[in-house]
Amino acid sequence: MHDQDLEALFAEARAQVQPDTAQLQARVLRDADIHLPQMPGPAYRFPRKTGFLEGLAKALGGRGVLAGLAGAALAGVMVGFVQPTPIATIAATFFADGPLEELELIPTIDANFIEG
């Protein structure tokens, strides 16, 4: 058989349509439906509940700021509660002997000459 005859035969075979592939296609599509990949949708992120302190810190500019403010507030409370003491009371603590009437700033040397 000549090459051209064979080529003509191949061409006829190429043109041959497979009869009635509908059933096969239906089977194949059934498989495709069964194995159809399910794409996960975009996950919805529920907003996380924030606590009062966390919200406050966020509003004020951060936890450091909140800590500073809390420290200042405590110091203010302490200053408010502690009673102011008169200066005389403090002086009495140190000079309990009585009021200071004479103060020798430069001791004389007379005391060194006293016999006894």
Place this chain on the structure above:
Amino acid sequence: MAFDALSDASDEALLVLYANGDAGGARLLTARLAPRILGYAARLLQDRAEAEDVAQDAMLRLWCIAPEWRQGEAKVATWLYRVVTNLCNDRLRARQRRKLMALDDAPEIEDGAAKPEALLMQADRLAALNAALSALPVRQREAVVLRHIEGLSNPEIATVMDIGLEAVESLTARGKRALSALLSGQREDLGYEEEY
């Protein structure tokens, strides 16, 4: 997605579409590829029912691999031909083992009493070609069918058959020579003009 809008899309794009959960990609891929691989499998196996099973199995493997398909590495059609080739080889080996390769496996020519003569002659020619193909060694048959009937290029055939280009050329050339020899005695019976 609309079926018409996809008709120009490549096989790879359709497979990616399917992998993304769009059944439209599968419909078009099936319409394009299932008849082709059915024809190829039928020529290798010479058995329509077995060929349908092979085609369905190959397409099923395609659906399963779709999510992991790496674009640009292989063409979908080439990949399918490779799977079909392997599946057919498995079945042919199983046939040989069980010695089921009987003469009556050859496709029967339909009763053509009502058909015009030209169609009858064409059916005879195709039956003769299929018979001659089935007489070839399996690898030669695969190479000849892929090259001359399925229209694949030599590099594609090399990929499908997992062999080198030179081996493809050798197999197709030897297969074609063998076919010529097998059909040479039937030339006139098959309606080819007498030699002059």
